[in-house]
């Protein structure tokens with residue numbers, strides 16, 4: 001379905017996108033990096049359609065915003081124009097830009113004032129599936145986000161189609177409404193064992209800006225291989241993801257390659273991404289692509305429709321893939337194909353940080369001390385989560401290697417630390433001087449101060 005039919009700019013065409021509209025699979029507009037001067041993002045109050053209900057939000061013209069697609073080694077050059085009534089910035093989640101392009105108010109960039117603009121410009125040497133989003137207050141809880149794909153110079157994977165799926169929890173414009181996210185049967189898990197990343201009320205779960213009653217459609221011919229780039233851009237919700245009747249071969253997490261491992265389901269904390277290959281091995285049909293909130297009610301979906309099955313009806317909204325309860329990928333399953341050159345022995349510097357309440361290591365932003373490192377050091381961060389919520393911890397400006405029994409754990413930028421005693425440890429090279437946020441990607445936790453700053457200058 002064309003995005004233009006579903007989504008309406010609030011301020012007219014002049015405030016919208018100056019993008020060359022392409023098509024990225026399910027009909028979302030794509031920014032053309034070859035357009036003169038690069039893509040533009042215009043943050044505006046706008047209206048969007050949620051299965052027939054038009055609601056106000058803030059976005060970059062569409063929700064998600066336009067896909068930005070580059071090739072490794074390209075210069076990302078994106079003009080941001082602020083049509084909002086308050087300041088805004090863009091953060092490039094998962095990329096490692098120079099510090100001044102990281103888009104964090106109070107740390108690296110003053111908010112771009114209403115009516116003003118700013119051009120982000122930096123090299124993108126590393127391929128992968130990334131996201132861009134506003135980084136001012138709770139702006140990201142509205143529609144101010146989009147996908148950013150950096151393709152490798154030589155693509156090693158073979159596939160017929162690719163789709164990006166951005167998973168979001170949604171309440172903007174729906175405040176005061178009852179829970180509209182239909183819950184599949186199964187009952188509530190024991191609260192002590194529940195995997196919960198948050199607890200706020202979000203009436204809807206969206207896939208690419210669309211509620212379960214109006215799902216995005218992935219198309220495949222029998223025998224096709226699909227590449228899915230699955231991204232969790234939610235504020236408060238971890239997701240379980242599966243495709244009915246199909247398995248998922250994980251090839252990347254947070255954009256970084258891993259040895260392929262075939263599973264039934266993914267768990268994504270906020271800020272995490274997985275690339276998977278799906279063999280469309282059935283002769284036809286329409287299959288549920290299920291998205292379940294971890295630890296609470298809430299349900300979103302897309303559908304996978306085979307060529308030749310145009311007249312088949314879609315699965316019922318709440319039909320739940322059994323694969324959601326199948327083999328779930330875990331960090332120890334993931335073996336990096338391009339591990340960091342982590343030295344053996346003792347790292348140069350270690351931080352052991354308890355995650356408790358909204359504190360990291362006993363302190364809350366902005367009253368927290370920086371975490372000093374020195375350029376060139378290998379730094380080990382170990383997080384011990386003694387709280388009742390899982391925390392997806394994100395480090396800006398770096399990739400880190402999660403420490404797993406294989407010794408070649410996945411290279412990531414966001415890692416979910418289990419609640420009630422969960423421990424996750426990672427190593428990173430301090431190779432990108434600046435002030436870099438290290439924070440929980442639950443936006444509420446972040447707003448409540450669950451943020452530290454890793455600080456270092458050039459050696």
Ligand SMILES: [Cu+2]
Nearest residue numbers: 391440442445
């Ligand atoms: Cu958190």
